[in-house]
Amino acid sequence: MPEDTGKQRLFFALWPPPGLQRALAERAREALDGRRARRVPAENLHVTLAFLGEVDARTRECAEEAAGSLELPSFTLAIDRLGLWARRGLLWAGPSRAPEALPALAAELGRSLEPCGLERDRRPFRAHLTLARKAAGQPPRQAMDPLEWRVDRFVLVASQLGPGGSAYTLLREWPLHG
Numbered sequence: 001m002p003e004d005t006g007k008q009r010l011f012f013a014l015w016p017p018p019g020l021q022r023a024l025a026e027r028a029r030e031a032l033d034g035r036r037a038r039r040v041p042a043e044n045l046h047v048t049l050a051f052l053g054e055v056d057a058r059t060r061e062c063a064e065e066a067a068g069s070l071e072l073p074s075f076t077l078a079i080d081r082l083g084l085w086a087r088r089g090l091l092w093a094g095p096s097r098a099p100e101a102l103p104a105l106a107a108e109l110g111r112s113l114e115p116c117g118l119e120r121d122r123r124p125f126r127a128h129l130t131l132a133r134k135a136a137g138q139p140p141r142q143a144m145d146p147l148e149w150r151v152d153r154f155v156l157v158a159s160q161l162g163p164g165g166s167a168y169t170l171l172r173e174w175p176l177h178g
Contacts, residue, residue, distance in 0.1 A: 007054045009159045012067065012109055014047040014077075015170060016129075020149055021045045024079065024093055027144055028131035031082050031091060037135035044168055045129045049106045049154060052118055062116035064156065067174050070108055074176035075101035077127070080146035084135060091135040093144070094128035102127055105154065105176070152176050 016024070025042035032039070052063060081096045095102075103125045110120035153176060158169045 037132035066112035
């Protein structure tokens with residue numbers, strides 16, 4: 001049994017509604033077309049905005065205050081593309097063109113977390129939902145019929161790693177305005 005350090009593995013994310021999660025899981029099944037892969041359960045599909053890692057209660061509180069200070073617009077996201085990052089074996093879905101508000105949200109959130117001692121990811125933000133891991137071969141098509149999502153909130157999520165993959169718990173949410 002691992003020792004309880006009082007720390008939690010946290011990240012901020014966009015969490016799709018269940019119907020969209022199920023539709024994306026079905027697209028993954030179709031794209032894999034019987035090929036072997038470890039599909040992500042529909043209820044776990046999300047877009048990561050900022051990964052915090054293992055943090056203590058004080059850092060979590062600071063991160064929640066930072067998230068609450070943001071005043072950013074809601075937006076519509078069209079998920080219309082499938083891809084495979086072959087080196088990592090990740091089948092993903094994402095937008096061919098992200099609305100300006102999406103990378104702005106990720107950047108603002110990252111900046112707001114720096115005073116909490118959390119380092120901002122310096123890599124360019126690539127909005128995607130991981131559909132499957134350990135996937136081999138290219139999916140049969142890159143474009144897909146768009147799935148539209150009105151993004152009006154972002155969430156703080158706790159992740160617990162286990163033998164069957166990650167288990168997620170939504171801890172808190174913040175609205176996007178407009």
